[in-house]
Amino acid sequence: MEKDTRAWSENDLGVLTLPSGRLIRGRGLRRPLDPAAPTPAYALYLLGRRPPASSWESRWVHWPDFRLPADHxxxxxxxxxxxxxxxDERVEIACAGGRGRTGTALACLAVLDGVPPTEAVAFVRHHYDPRAVETPWQRRYVRRFGVSGEAQGRG
Known part of the structure; x- marks a missing residue:
């Protein structure tokens, strides 16, 4: 089977456009995939336990619901x-609901893309989901993500 190399569309459900033009899809795994939507080439799953296998390349970060990653x-x-x-790939970031952990991760990606850490949560809430990044410690994690070489938000 030939690899699908199309990029996400800015109009695809859950797609966040970063200032650099990178497109990243955020998703809640509780919602089924739209069979007409493209699949990711690579996915980062932020869950309290290992996700089921997928047909695309993926990585799992141990990150319990409403918390912070177990290993920063x-x-x-x-x-x-x-x-x-x-x-240059279709990347998806996903947790169970697609808001707290996914929003936090997207805000960290916005920081990596040049959004100031103090503005990254607002950026994601404006461009992805108004309820993204659900807890005070997740917001602090994003602010601290950009302060040093390590995310040090412990909550």
Missing amino acids: DDARAALTEAWRRAA
């Missing part, structure tokens, strides 16, 4: 890889 260094590496790959 692993999360930073995974988010950086997703941001880099989004330059």
Whole structure:
């Protein structure tokens, strides 16, 4: 089977356009995939337990619901890889509901893309979902993500 190399469309459900033009789809895994929508080339799953296997390449970060990633260094590496790959691949970021952990990750990607850490949550809420990044510690994690080489938001 030939690999589908089409990019996301800015009009696809859940797609966030970063300032650099990178397109990344955020998604809640509780909602089924639209069979007409393209599948990701690469996905980053932010869940409290390992996700089921998929037909595309993926990475899992242990990140319990309403919390922060269990390993901040692993999360930073995974988010950086997703941001880099989004330059020329269809990248999806997903958690169960698609708002808290996914929104937090998208805000971190916005920081990597040049959005100031103090503005990244507002950026994601405006361009992705008004209820993204659900908890105070998730908001603090995003602010601290851009402060140093490590995300140090512990909550």
